Amino acid sequence: MEGIFYTLQDFMLHSKNITYIVMGIVLIVLPLFWRFLSGRDQKKRTY
Amino acid sequence: MSHDKTRDDKKILTPFNVISGIIILVGLVLTVLRFTKGIGAVTNLDDNNPWGLWIGFDLLCGVALAAGGYVTSAACYIFGLKRYHSAVRPAILTAFLGYVLVVFALHYDVGRPLRLPYPIFFSPGTTSLLYEVGLCVFLYLTVLFIEYSPAALEWLGLKKIRNIIVRMTLVLTIFGVILSTLHQSSLGALFMIAPSKLHPLWYSGYLPVYFFVSSIFAGLSMVIFEGSLAHRYMHHKMDETHLAESTGVALGFAKAAAFVMMGYVCIKVIGLAMDNNWHYLATGWGAWFLVELIGFVALPAFAYALAARERNLRLARWAAVWSILGLVLNRLNISLVAFNWHLPSAQRYFPSWMEIAISVFIVTVGVVVYRFITTHMPIFYEHPDYRTDH
Numbered sequence: 020m021e022g023i024f025y026t027l028q029d030f031m032l033h034s035k036n037i038t039y040i041v042m043g044i045v046l047i048v049l050p051l052f053w054r055f056l057s058g059r060d061q062k063k064r065t066y
Numbered sequence: 067m068s069h070d071k072t073r074d075d076k077k078i079l080t081p082f083n084v085i086s087g088i089i090i091l092v093g094l095v096l097t098v099l100r101f102t103k104g105i106g107a108v109t110n111l112d113d114n115n116p117w118g119l120w121i122g123f124d125l126l127c128g129v130a131l132a133a134g135g136y137v138t139s140a141a142c143y144i145f146g147l148k149r150y151h152s153a154v155r156p157a158i159l160t161a162f163l164g165y166v167l168v169v170f171a172l173h174y175d176v177g178r179p180l181r182l183p184y185p186i187f188f189s190p191g192t193t194s195l196l197y198e199v200g201l202c203v204f205l206y207l208t209v210l211f212i213e214y215s216p217a218a219l220e221w222l223g224l225k226k227i228r229n230i231i232v233r234m235t236l237v238l239t240i241f242g243v244i245l246s247t248l249h250q251s252s253l254g255a256l257f258m259i260a261p262s263k264l265h266p267l268w269y270s271g272y273l274p275v276y277f278f279v280s281s282i283f284a285g286l287s288m289v290i291f292e293g294s295l296a297h298r299y300m301h302h303k304m305d306e307t308h309l310a311e312s313t314g315v316a317l318g319f320a321k322a323a324a325f326v327m328m329g330y331v332c333i334k335v336i337g338l339a340m341d342n343n344w345h346y347l348a349t350g351w352g353a354w355f356l357v358e359l360i361g362f363v364a365l366p367a368f369a370y371a372l373a374a375r376e377r378n379l380r381l382a383r384w385a386a387v388w389s390i391l392g393l394v395l396n397r398l399n400i401s402l403v404a405f406n407w408h409l410p411s412a413q414r415y416f417p418s419w420m421e422i423a424i425s426v427f428i429v430t431v432g433v434v435v436y437r438f439i440t441t442h443m444p445i446f447y448e449h450p451d452y453r454t455d456h
Binding site: 052 | 321324325328329332335336339340341342344371374375376
């Protein structure tokens with residue numbers, strides 16, 4: 020059941036908390052996805 | 067070019083010609099009906115639903131799927147990925163025709179073709195998002211026409227003008243990217259005026275960002291899809307460079323699309339979190355939203371990733387079709403399905419058969435013109451006189 024927010028402060032606090040957790044997950048998932056995507060690419064020599 | 071192919075080209079009663087001829091004939095009759103009897107005679111539009119299929123499909127999908135032009139030319143000329151050079155002309159042509167058809171389709175909705183220049187030259191509504199979209203589409207269509215014109219000028223043998231235009235390529239590309247960024251996002255922003263009409267799962271303050279990001283992978287998918295069709299039906303018009311580069315183009319674009327699509331899924335979830343809309347996911351609308359986001363964005367992104375990883379061209383082409391369907395579903399959800407979601411079903415909009423027929427007619431006109439241009443002009447091959455130009 021959805022909690023009741025009495026003030027905008029309550030709402031922002033709740034939604035921002037969840038958003039920061041989601042962004043943390045995104046910061047882990049996207050690099051992993053990139054590794055999966057380019058895992059078999061031939062490595063470029065940079066020297 | 068084989069002898070049989072040449073003979074085939076000269077046949078008039080081919081299945082393609084017959085089917086497209088019938089569609090165009092029906093379209094012309096409906097066009098006369100629309101412009102003589104009014105918009106009410108051919109559509110199911112009303113005061114609750116003033117924008118229907120022609121805006122949802124012809125305009126929103128048309129503009130997004132024409133994004134291949136700015137994406138490909140930016141990749142080649144701004145990011146310097148010259149291995150995608152052979153894809154630039156087909157992509158620019160598709161984008162140019164896409165935008166021409168968007169403007170063409172808009173006439174059916176607006177209904178007064180002679181007034182087309184008014185919003186730009188006579189009564190600009192500078193505080194309106196629609197004005198910004200109109201101005202950008204007008205300018206970008208001009209840019210695309212100039213970008214496309216070297217192919218036509220080579221065909222006509224007008225070397226001097228062609229060489230002047232080719233020197234402007236980088237400027238035109240930059241201008242094209244700026245204009246596309248502006249109007250692709252503004253099309254999403256148009257729906258921000260109706261927070262009470264659009265379902266909260268689709269409504270977001272980030273709608274402009276969603277529209278712009280989704281246009282990038284739509285454009286990439288469209289280039290892959292159009293390339294696969296061209297390979298099947300226009301193979302005999304392609305030169306060795308085009309044939310040699312085509313697999314690299316498809317797999318490179320598949321890789322880019324996979325990453326952009328996964329980024330898109332992430333920003334959509336962040337949008338859900340920002341508006342605290344999680345509870346809607348447990349409803350029927352939520353299920354439909356997840357079908358769109360997981361079934362038509364996340365899964366094709368994964369298919370693209372597998373295709374790029376395994377160098378599987380066939381899978382990349384299927385993923386392109388899947389992604390294009392996903393983009394069409396998203397635009398139709400925002401403009402039609404999730405729009406006026408609270409209205410009773412009797413007042414909901416469903417397009418009339420004539421609206422659908424006119425949309426099919428417009429797409430068919432595009433395919434016929436595309437076929438004519440690719441058959442006659444140097445789109446899939448380099449003109450022999452200009453091979454050493456780059």
